[in-house]
Amino acid sequence: MGEVKPEVLSLLKRTRESLFLAIDHAVAGKRIGDIGSAVQEHVEPFGYSVVRELVGHGIGKKLHEKPDVPNYGKRGTGIKLQEGLVICIEPMINLGSKNIMQGKDGWTIRTVDGYPSAHFELTVVVKKKNRMSFQHSDILKRYLE
Numbered sequence: 001m002g003e004v005k006p007e008v009l010s011l012l013k014r015t016r017e018s019l020f021l022a023i024d025h026a027v028a029g030k031r032i033g034d035i036g037s038a039v040q041e042h043v044e045p046f047g048y049s050v051v052r053e054l055v056g057h058g059i060g061k062k063l064h065e066k067p068d069v070p071n072y073g074k075r076g077t078g079i080k081l082q083e084g085l086v087i088c089i090e091p092m093i094n095l096g097s098k099n100i101m102q103g104k105d106g107w108t109i110r111t112v113d114g115y116p117s118a119h120f121e122l123t124v125v126v127k128k129k130n131r132m133s134f135q136h137s138d139i140l141k142r143y144l145e
Contacts, residue, residue: 007095008116011048015093015118018042022071022089028128032067032078039071039091049098051117054109056090059123081126090121 018039025034040050056069067079071091094100096115103110111117 010046011093011095011116011118014043014046014048015091016120018071018091018093019089019120019122022091023122023124026081026087026089026124026126028081028083028126030081031076032069032081033073034075034078035087035089036070036073036078037075039093040073043091043093049094049096051092051094051098051100053100054090054092056088056121059086059088083126083128085126086123087126088121088123090119092117092119094118 021038021042022035025038035056043050050072052070052072055071058065058067058069067085067087069087069089071093094111094115094117096111096113099112100109100117101112102108109117
């Protein structure tokens with residue numbers, strides 16, 4: 001298979017960390033912007049960019065429902081999270097530019113500049129108190145390692 005470059009391993013690590021930080025904000029009373037800003041504020045200081053066109057989403061009777069859950073934004077903005085809401089948080093972070101393109105097959109997504117991208121995804125239920133946080137998610141972290 002070959003070896004993974006250190007900069008790609010770092011991208012994967014930071015993207016995964018941003019997912020857990022975002023989950024920390026999936027609490028009733030917070031806002032959608034709190035989730036996105038957690039991702040953005042974590043990865044951008046490392047020089048990574050956040051994909052804008054593809055976002056997380058609500059899950060219910062259909063796989064993709066409202067609300068959209070962007071991986072960027074401002075704290076305190078967007079809809080208020082209600083207990084019981086089921087959302088998919090899925091940071092998509094690029095080593096280079098944030099720009100992406102869709103392949104001719106209508107499915108494949110690539111970065112415009114050809115640099116690597118990382119994507120992690122989890123579905124969570126919004127509760128009054130978040131029981132799984134970045135600091136306390138040992139079981140899940142082991143699964144993802």
